[in-house]
Amino acid sequence: MFFATEASYNAIETASLWVRNYFGYFYLYLGFGCVLALLLVAFSKYGKLKLGKPNTKPEYSLWSWIAMLYSAGMGSGILLRAVQEPVFMQQNPPFISNLSNETLALEFTFYQWGITAWAFYGLFAVVVGYALHVKKKKVRISATIEDYLSNKGVKNSVDVITIITTVFGLIAAIGLGTTQINGGLNHVFNADFGITTTIILCVLISTIACYSAWQGVNKGIKIFSKLNIIVTLIILLFIFFTSDTKEILVSFITATYHYIIDFIPISLALGDYNPGLEFLTGWTFYYWAFWLAWAPFTGIFIARISKGRTIRQLLLGVLIIPSIGTFFWFSVFGTSAFNLIETWGTYNNEFGNVFSSIFVFFEQYPFATVLNVTSIFLLISFLITSVDSAVFVLSMFTDKGSKNPNKTHRVIWSVFILLATIALILLGNIKANINVLEAVQRLLIITSLPFAFFILVMFFFFLKDVYKKGELK
Incomplete structure (x- = not known):
């Protein structure tokens, strides 16, 4: 990539389009x-089968468990x-x-962020959790x-392949996240912070994540995850109560109802519910490949914290x-954004930039600066929880599948990821005409393909195992 940047990018772009064109619908059917x-x-x-011995109690409270799995899975x-995204779908x-258009926009956004995404994570979590806590296998x-x-x-x-996919997924997440944080800082301070700021942010996030992973699940990762959920809820409730609460609740209920009713035809892109290959390629196929690429590390992390359930x-x-x-999150922000557009009378793509849309949105509310600064803090914190849980899982992989990997592994992985x-950020800056972060995302689509097939094999053997064991009473 250093010596043949453009050729590398073109090869990745061609390969990812080939995967999405030929295996896109396979991803769709696999998700359903x-x-x-x-x-x-x-x-x-x-x-009824417990992940652990019959008398094993859950290692974490329901609140801690939900906070950790959500922070690691979505962030x-x-x-x-x-x-x-809701505004794009509306327009x-x-x-x-x-x-x-508003209900359809929320329904389709729910589809791309809902049960199917978590099903990829859940499948890996239950299969690895069974191997880990019931069969007493190593974390691999x-x-x-x-x-x-x-x-x-x-x-x-x-x-x-698991390690490579996890590493690229992590690099893409840090790159995208730090770019959005940089965009937020530029918006809040009306400045033009450049690549140096982005690199400083990378160093900051990786250092704190390294410390969190060093402390382990109980001290570092759990604390940051709870903090994320609390701050997220505060922002969510503030926007909810300063917007049209009745309309948000109606939108949430209506879109959720239609999502459930239409789940099968949307999931299989049947008849009138087929958005077409171009739309699916740009959105759903990409999302499914992305969730699948993150599924091994997220699934293993969820399995690790699910003992006793x-x-x-x-x-x-x-x-x-x-x-x-x-x-509910997308209903609050989506419906509020729709109302703002209606109030404006015309829409000039104010929310079109994925990196700055949330900050433009907050400018329309009281305490805009506080909201923007809090969101920047939350972005940093979410990235830390994604990185520290991934570093922890990578360390388990490379430390012979240990549930509590050696701290040296955690430091080495943190430094390597940084x-x-x-x-990659420097590379993207040197070659201005090539978006390297986009290339990494496309690379994820390629590296996730083996997992799309492997997931079938893995689940088949899992079903064979639980059937054979006869451990259910």
């Missing part, structure tokens, strides 16, 4: 299949897209519908298949609780 399979398992007799993305409806994706596929080369390949508790908790929270991110 994951939701269906997990609901069937959750409500079957297998849902800064909900701030990045809070206003920009560019995905398909012709009898619903209002290959541990889920080693009883059936013992070939060392296959097992190592699975683990290496039943399969039913894990699956329904992962599928439903974060989804409802996300739906250097890799800085290298």
Whole structure:
């Protein structure tokens, strides 16, 4: 990438488009299949199986558990897209519908951030959680298949691809997150902070994340996760109570109802619910590939913190609780943004920039500066929880699958992630005509493809395991 930047970018772009064109609908069907399979398992007799011994109590309270899984699973993305995505969907409806553009916009946003996204995470979480807490395997994706596929080369390949995908996912997240933070600082201070500020932000985030991962799950990661959720709720409630609360609640209920009713045709892009290949490629296929790319690390982290919970508790908790929270979040910000556009009379793409839309939105509210500064703090904190949980999981991978990896591994991974991110940001700055962060996102689409097939194999062996064990009474 240093010596043949443009050629590298073109190769990645071509490969990612090939994956999305030829396997896009496969991603779509896989997402729907994951939701269906997990609901069937959750409500079957297998849902009673506990991840651990029968008398094992949950290691974390429900509040701590939800805070950690939500911070690791979504994080800064909900701030990045809070206003920009619902407004884009309102201005560019995905398909012709009898619903209002506002309801359809929220419904489709729910679809892309809802149960299907969490189903990818939940599938990895339950399979790895079973291997970890019931079969007493080491913390590695290959541990889920080693009883059936013992070939060392296959097992190592699975683990290496997992590590590579996680690293690229993390670099993309830090790069996007720091770019948005930089955009927020420029907006708040009416300044033009450049690449130096972005690099300083990377160093700051990686250093704090390293400290958090060093402290472990109970001290560092749990504290930052709870802090994130509290600050997020404060911002959410402030916007909710200073906007049209009745209209927001009606929008939330209406869009959620239609999301549930239309879930099957939207998930399979059937008939009138098919937005077309171009729209799906730009949005849904990309999202599904992105969630899938993050699924191994997020799923393993959720599995790590879910000891003592039943399969039913894990699956329904992962599928439903974060989804409802996300739906309400987008209803508050989306509906409020729609009302602002209606008040303005005309819309000149004020919310079109994904990196600055949330800050432009806050400018329309009381205490705009406080909201913007708080959001910048929250973006930093969300990035820290994504990085520290990923560093912790990567350390588990490379420290022979240990549940509490050596602290040296945590430091090495933190330093490596920081250097890799800085290298990519510098590269993007030197070659102004190439967006390297976009290239990393496209790379995720390529690296997630093996997991799209592997997830089927992994889940099949999981079902075989729980059926064979006969541990349910």
